[in-house]
Amino acid sequence: MKKAINLTLILIIVLSACTGQTEAEAVSEVINYPEKAKDNVIYEVNIRQYTPEGTINAFAEHLPRLKDLGVDILWIMPVQPIGEKNRKGRLGSYYSIKDYTAINPDYGTMEDFKTMVESAHNLGIKVILDWVANHTAFDHPWTEIAGYHTTDSLGNITWPEGTDWTDVADLNYENMDMQNEMIDALRFWVREADLDGYRCDVAGFVPMEFWQRAKDSLDVDKDLFMLAEWDEPEMHNDAFHMTYGWGLHHYMNGVAKGEKNADSLIAFINKDLVRYPSDAIRMNFTTNHDENSWNGTVFERFGEGHKAFAVFAFTVQGMPLIYSGQEAGLDKRLVFFDKDSIDWSDIKYQDFYAKLVEIKHSNPALYNGEFGGQPQFISTDNPMVIAYRRVIGENEVITVINLSGESQNVSLDGVDEFQDFFSGETISSISEMTPYQFYVGSKGQ
Numbered sequence: 001m002k003k004a005i006n007l008t009l010i011l012i013i014v015l016s017a018c019t020g021q022t023e024a025e026a027v028s029e030v031i032n033y034p035e036k037a038k039d040n041v042i043y044e045v046n047i048r049q050y051t052p053e054g055t056i057n058a059f060a061e062h063l064p065r066l067k068d069l070g071v072d073i074l075w076i077m078p079v080q081p082i083g084e085k086n087r088k089g090r091l092g093s094y095y096s097i098k099d100y101t102a103i104n105p106d107y108g109t110m111e112d113f114k115t116m117v118e119s120a121h122n123l124g125i126k127v128i129l130d131w132v133a134n135h136t137a138f139d140h141p142w143t144e145i146a147g148y149h150t151t152d153s154l155g156n157i158t159w160p161e162g163t164d165w166t167d168v169a170d171l172n173y174e175n176m177d178m179q180n181e182m183i184d185a186l187r188f189w190v191r192e193a194d195l196d197g198y199r200c201d202v203a204g205f206v207p208m209e210f211w212q213r214a215k216d217s218l219d220v221d222k223d224l225f226m227l228a229e230w231d232e233p234e235m236h237n238d239a240f241h242m243t244y245g246w247g248l249h250h251y252m253n254g255v256a257k258g259e260k261n262a263d264s265l266i267a268f269i270n271k272d273l274v275r276y277p278s279d280a281i282r283m284n285f286t287t288n289h290d291e292n293s294w295n296g297t298v299f300e301r302f303g304e305g306h307k308a309f310a311v312f313a314f315t316v317q318g319m320p321l322i323y324s325g326q327e328a329g330l331d332k333r334l335v336f337f338d339k340d341s342i343d344w345s346d347i348k349y350q351d352f353y354a355k356l357v358e359i360k361h362s363n364p365a366l367y368n369g370e371f372g373g374q375p376q377f378i379s380t381d382n383p384m385v386i387a388y389r390r391v392i393g394e395n396e397v398i399t400v401i402n403l404s405g406e407s408q409n410v411s412l413d414g415v416d417e418f419q420d421f422f423s424g425e426t427i428s429s430i431s432e433m434t435p436y437q438f439y440v441g442s443k444g445q
Contacts, residue, residue, distance in 0.1 A: 038371035040072035070357030083137020089337020197225030282318035
């Protein structure tokens with residue numbers, strides 16, 4: 001990896017000499033994260049459940065289709081060997097790691113993983129790996145090293161306090177030797193497999209000081225994209241580019257259940273924009289592995305409105321997430337601790353999500369974080385219809401969504417005509433919307 005960085009710097013120096021630029025000017029034009037992810041869409045990959053084989057190679061056959069879908073970042077759920085001691089279910093939790101620097105033999109080999117990453121890179125897709133820094137399996141070799149895990153009054157290694165995660169052993173972050181080994185393991189995957197970043201599991205359970213140390217060390221090898229599974233502003237203090245929009249997701253579920261309305265979403269987002277720094281990217285979603293397995297499919301939680309809420313997640317702010325099988329209409333809760341394959345026989349929502357990704361990519365107003373326009377909410381005189389515009393430069397995108405399963409009367413304030421991306425029609429006025437109807441359109445490029 002260092003060799004690659006050095007070659008890049010040499011190329012920059014050569015090009016700067018040819019163009020008359022100074023080396024400093026040329027280097028300053030290199031784009032790093034978060035800007036490299038300004039228009040990106042992320043896709044979560046559950047290797048175990050993705051195919052009947054449940055292997056890395058079987059998943060890799062889907063890469064051309066994911067390229068057609070338009071995704072930019074693949075988030076790969078943990079691929080390391082899973083602990084056997086205190087295991088839950090037949091296959092165990094993906095998040096019970098027995099060896100940080102190996103591949104689960106059920107999924108394939110390290111060469112399979114490296115080939116998959118290279119194939120994704122050749123298609124212009126970045127790859128980040130799910131990283132479990134808070135705990136290990138109870139049969140991880142570190143459990144034999146005194147002081148690496150937290151213990152009870154009798155000296156027994158414990159699982160994370162306040163959880164029912166009885167299959168994992170809580171790590172002791174007061175131990176600097178353990179921290180250093182964890183950083184070495186993170187660097188291993190970047191150097192060995194050319195990863196583009198990490199999605200960090202329960203990142204708030206781990207001290208922020210560790211994440212800052214880890215990021216400083218990782219930056220030596222490669223500019224990486226860092227996603228925290230946490231929903232607090234301090235995660236953006238020098239370590240993470242993107243955080244989970246858990247709060248907004250729960251509000252979306254509340255609207256779908258009739259417990260909240262469009263005004264609730266507006267109030268939440270306005271507070272969120274104040275709480276978080278301007279360069280923070282928020283990740284929004286209608287489903288992920290946790291939501292699907294434990295709380296229900298998008299059809300259980302959003303019903304016929306699953307498309308409408310997906311449009312909202314894609315257009316209101318931040319980076320949208322697509323979960324494995326979402327484009328195939330995944331209509332079952334995938335079993336978490338055993339094999340339960342996704343059915344790909346009818347990928348009926350591929351075109352719908354591809355269209356959303358295309359809209360995202362082609363409209364700078366919808367870019368992520370500070371690179372896009374902040375949502376400006378438009379009065380609709382109806383608490384079940386949400387409308388907003390996002391503007392940057394000459395590009396303005398207007399979104400109007402009926403968040404209910406009933407027809408709604410609408411009175412939009414200050415909206416001129418725009419062209420709807422889905423129908424291609426010019427919309428000059430909206431007075432009534434059918435159940436879960438939505439419009440997304442542009443007034444200029």
